[in-house]
Amino acid sequence: MSGVEAGRLADKVAIVTGAARGIGKAIVELFAAEGAAVWIADLHGAEAEALAARIRAGGGRAEGAYCDVRSTDSVLDAVDAAVDAFGGLNVLVGNAATLTAPATVEDLDEADWAQALAVNLTGAFHLCKHGIPHLKRAGGGSVILTASQMARVGTPGSAAYCTTKGGLVQLAKVMALDHAGDGIRVNTLSPGGTATDRLFTRYGSPEQAEAQWGVTMHPLGRLGRPDEMAKGALFLASDESSFMTGADLLMDGGYSAR
Template sequence: MSTNDFQDRGVVVTGAGSGIGRATALQFAARGARVLVADLDRARAEQTVADITAGGGTAVAVVGDLSEQAVVDEVVRTAVETFGGLDVLVNNAGIMDSMSAAADVTDTEWERVIRVNLTAPFLLTRAALPHMLAAGKGAIVNTASEASLRGSAAGAAYTASKHGIAGLTKSTAVMYRAQGVRTNAIAPGGTVTNIQVNADRDALGPAVLGSYMGNVGKPASAEEQAAAIVFLASDAASNINGVVLAVDNGWSAV
């Protein structure tokens, strides 16, 4: 990929105030993209925008809960009005569960994790697609997880949500490939970010999952995950569609 391969393309990155999302927004901007930074945390979102503009790039922030339709509509409307179109959507924002086994998951935990990790990416994909279809092109990249590939990487709610992301990715890829829209996902393994896990270590879930975590290997940096996202959104990946790419230092191969 060249250093300006996204010149003047409109890119939305969710969860871009920190971690993988922030690293992704910065890498897109460094390659000439105009980036909409979507995040729940205003200070973090505005800091990402400030860092992009300080480097000579173009960015704007939209702050809010992406599981709400009104926020989703604002994100897409702002991107289209500010950038003249929407070329790339990165559905990265997500939350962890408490590693709870199915019998221990509360309604509140289940509904919140599914809403943020699966429903929000669906809402954003649905809102972005008409603009991509009108342009005859577009790329969507979802952040799935090692938990999309196995049942031993997280609790019941998170695992179900990330398996859902894998399904949404593949379905969208099949449905819209003839119209020029590609949809892929990365499946990160252990990664150094600030995502929070509040687990009761005496509960069944953590007790069972702990025996599998020795295979994680060396954690990735947020920048390594971002590089995979940017690649999948790029023209260099023009014939890659419907892939859930493990970026996990071989954890899924163990």
């Protein structure tokens, strides 16, 4: 048996949304290294396919394709494709989120508010709606929704983002209750500031993101790394978290401890 086959997610099939870049990409890479077959669903379809090809070249199992989580049909296509490719589904990771420009509610465009809800919250709903029947068929599974420390604390100018992240925590709790009897565990993963394009775009560069957000706001004195968040997702996906459901795994470098 190879190392990958003997991994902590051996024989598991996972679908990850928002998976071509950033935290989602790190989750895909770690899940594949731990033996999972992974479907990579992202708006950047070519990047998803390229990531899958790199994983296959390294001996792992992955496929990737375009998916827009705002569309229920697009998510259904991705779920069906994952099941066709790998024979079932055991783990759902709803990770896609859009970047919303800072604004107070008074100034926030209606379209920006709607976009944040459509991607961050309804996108996760779509994944769960179409994925849960397959987890039931498999006799159970694990659902992980990427929330944020911003599900617990507010930050100025981020009404839409914080609202969607708080909503994901509640969505996970209700689904945990609804599907405990199906052997399905549902949890959120809440990263703090993490070094990805999301923050690099917001702050203008990796260095400025580190200085203006990482160092100043996180008691551990830095941004988190995508691979650190992926370890949290692996814990939630694997049997190591077998008595955990309806919970939020906070990995925020102490941001919300103040």
